[in-house]
Amino acid sequence: DSGVTQTPKHLITATGQRVTLRCSPRSGDLSVYWYQQSLDQGLQFLIQYYNGEERAKGNILERFSAQQFPDLHSELNLSSLELGDSALYFCASSTGQAPYTDTQYFGPGTRLTVL
């Protein structure tokens, strides 16, 4: 158990819908990262937040957005869902104090299926 929690574990929805994925970081970690794992794209970095502020952005679609709240939990919002958005979405957290050497600890992931 990494200490990072994600809910829900599984999510099944239809095309065009909007979903919210939730992540709680390890106690004391200020940075939260979101990754997407799909069969064709592999593991891809989406976005990072540090203490409530966006810090880095990767291959995140405009239909996707995220935020980090004052209690440091984070939510990833996916809208206008398409079949290709079906994937495993991981959240990771780190202390954020040493950007290049921080170890990121991963949560169990949310499996999103878009029908």
Place this chain on the structure above:
Amino acid sequence: AQSVSQHNHHVILSEAASLELGCNYSYGGTVNLFWYVQYPGQHLQLLLKYFSGDPLVKGIKGFEAEFIKSKFSFNLRKPSVQWSDTAEYFCAVISAGNMLTFGGGTRLMVKP
């Protein structure tokens, strides 16, 4: 842009065989390198990491990796695999922006 290549997509070994998984990265600056493992149905776990110093890094569960700067490589090794090592292994590099870039992964199956 940085990228990470793992050339072996699937590896099948018998127990007690030696393992070497290849990882090459493309990035001209200072990099920090990681190997993560994902056991079936589980989350990614850190096996080992290299930041600086001794290029031979020892990790958990008997794994080690060697950083060869001239070859842009960070290959993962284990002298004798066990059935419980069956998993998917990901090499990753981190540089600017604290962004982890992952390789495509190598699925290892160890036959008992």
